[in-house]
Amino acid sequence: MRSSRIRFPKFLLANAPVLSIIAVLAAVPPFITNMYYVQVLVFIGIYAILTLSLNLLNGYVGLLSIGHAAFYAIGAYASAKLSMELGLPWVLALAGAGAIAGFFGYLIAKPTLRLSGIYLTLVTLGFNMILFLVLQNWMSFTNGPLGIMDVPPPSIFGFVLSSRLQYYYLILALVLLTVLSMHRLMTCRFGRALTAIRENELAAEATGVDTTRYKIQAFVLAAFYAGIAGSFYAHFVKYISPDSFTINESFILLAMLAFGGQGNLIGPIVGAAALILIPEAFRPLQEYRMFVYGGVLIVMMLVRRQGLLGGRSYSLRWTRFDSAPARIYERGDKFLPEG
Amino acid sequence: MLKLTDVNTFYGPIQALKNVSLTVNPKEIVSLLGGNACGKSTTMKTILGLVRPKHGRVEFFGRRIDRLPSSDIVRAGIAPVLEARRLFPFLTVHENLLMGAYTRNDTEGIRTDVERMYALFPVVKERNRQLASTLSGGEQQMVAMARALMARPKLLIMDEPSMGLSPLYVDKVFEIIQMINREEGVAVLLVEQNANMALSIACRGYVLQTGEIVLHDTAENLKNNPLMQKAYLGVA
Incomplete structure (x- = not known):
């Protein structure tokens, strides 16, 4: 009892920066009068979860997936179908969407993870393309290119979300849950195994890590988180169509990850926020704003290849920021044949 | 055997x-x-x-x-010390040793084994906070051997x-x-x-x-x- 009373302020102090960021994120939005800005914040939240889930594969295990939007799509469609056809409450639809996306992740991972490097990457690309075509053409189930309309808003134990501000708080909670659960995962045995696989797969195998099993688990987890983001998207926008889940979407996620930096839990969020805010900030330039977007990405890759916060294992605790040695991991190595 | x-x-x-x-x-x-x-x-x-x-x-x-x-x-x-050492380059020497004990669950035993390895390989102790990739070839070989021994192999x-x-x-x-x-x-x-x-x-x-x-x-x-x-x- 006594020790916990002494430790508590210490905990607050150690985590003050993170806690104050969360406090600002929670306190400021009600004062934003233009609801459009709140909507932008909600999208940053969705993409933060997606980029974090991609980071599990790219940043922690070193598997390059370039079709991650497929799992986002599965989550969105699963959640819409579960709540509209089966009438499941939102909480169950959310969990179901994650589980179904995770299951598809398993189906893809199980036969293909014996492949490595560029071959696995091609499989993820193909899966994304096939899924898009299925969504586009399976009229009776997905309503094809017309999409699914009037997805019901989330209701949490009877409370139905209506304003954008309420959606904002929901996605804020989901992002926090994602970060906390990933942080927990990455600091335990599981996380160490994933890091070992990324650093040197053969050596990981040689120290007794069952690399195939861990890669499959990481793939399933990444798909699960992407499914959660998809579910939220479906209930927020209330309309889903195959066009929201093209290869392009997968590439945007990769760009966010590359921009923010991978291998830690803060970089992906920063990357998602930056690449959503940049086109918004340059909206006065109209269609020329994408020049800025592309230019920023190119400059980033030239001057800081590992991304804004890449190459370091930032922790949630400020006290540990930067205390770990620099870990610059260059993904190109992965494609070279084993020497 | x-x-x-x-x-x-x-x-x-x-x-x-x-x-x-x-x-x-x-x-x-x-x-x-x-x-x-x-x-x-x-x-x-x-x-x-x-x-x-x-x-x-x-x-x-x-x-x-x-x-x-x-x-x-x-x-x-069976613990291997692989050709060309194959350490985890961007983990510290200490973390490399801990990875060697990946198959074990006895936290206390792992801690004493790390100390034992430090006694056996003084170079490894000297460098324990450094990234493995920054070590010389010979030092890396020491770390690789220590890492393999951390699994308590036969x-x-x-x-x-x-x-x-x-x-x-x-x-x-x-x-x-x-x-x-x-x-x-x-x-x-x-x-x-x-x-x-x-x-x-x-x-x-x-x-x-x-x-x-x-x-x-x-x-x-x-x-x-x-x-x-x-x-x-x-x-x-």
Whole structure:
């Protein structure tokens, strides 16, 4: 009892920066009068979860997936179908969407993870393309290119979300849950195994890590988180169509990850926020704003290849920021044949 | 303890090992010698389950292991020190050691073993907060050995421990192999090109040539074998 009373302020102090960021994120939005800005914040939240889930594969295990939007799509469609056809409450639809996306992740991972490097990457690309075509053409189930309309808003134990501000708080909670659960995962045995696989797969195998099993688990987890983001998207926008889940979407996620930096839990969020805010900030330039977007990405890759916060294992605790040695991991190595 | 019987391993259509049979007894140092591309590394990979033999069997303490996944083979008590060391480059030396104990659950035992490794390898202790990739080749070899020992193996397989090291470190590495064998009672299978060095510490040796074992004898006899002297030991 006594020790916990002494430790508590210490905990607050150690985590003050993170806690104050969360406090600002929670306190400021009600004062934003233009609801459009709140909507932008909600999208940053969705993409933060997606980029974090991609980071599990790219940043922690070193598997390059370039079709991650497929799992986002599965989550969105699963959640819409579960709540509209089966009438499941939102909480169950959310969990179901994650589980179904995770299951598809398993189906893809199980036969293909014996492949490595560029071959696995091609499989993820193909899966994304096939899924898009299925969504586009399976009229009776997905309503094809017309999409699914009037997805019901989330209701949490009877409370139905209506304003954008309420959606904002929901996605804020989901992002926090994602970060906390990933942080927990990455600091335990599981996380160490994933890091070992990324650093040197053969050596990981040689120290007794069952690399195939861990890669499959990481793939399933990444798909699960992407499914959660998809579910939220479906209930927020209330309309889903195959066009929201093209290869392009997968590439945007990769760009966010590359921009923010991978291998830690803060970089992906920063990357998602930056690449959503940049086109918004340059909206006065109209269609020329994408020049800025592309230019920023190119400059980033030239001057800081590992991304804004890449190459370091930032922790949630400020006290540990930067205390770990620099870990610059260059993904190109992965494609070279084993020497 | 470790027994290979008529092992045949193929890479696609190419046969890399032909009827390789060898044994390692407890607390023994056995060296596996041969020139380039004779199948030394393939033998090691076959034992570790990184490649699968087409025919033949690999047994460890009487249990067949040639169909087990590598992680289970490591759990059974075989720890490899891989060729070119293969550390986790961007983990610290300390973290590398902890990864070596990945298959173990006894936190207390792991902690005392880390201390034991620091005592055994003072260089490793000196560098324990550094990234593994910033160490010299010889230092990395020390870390690789310490990491392998962290799994508390019964058999240590070392692939070319002397490769790319300065003569000073080669001596040191072989000294430590002997010490590990003597003090920890760990059997060692030493896969080496440096026949002179390997035979100076081994009890027995096997000589591989194009995937076949052509000679098998005690280290003493191998050193005096005229064929051996001509082909591998550089005695005129």
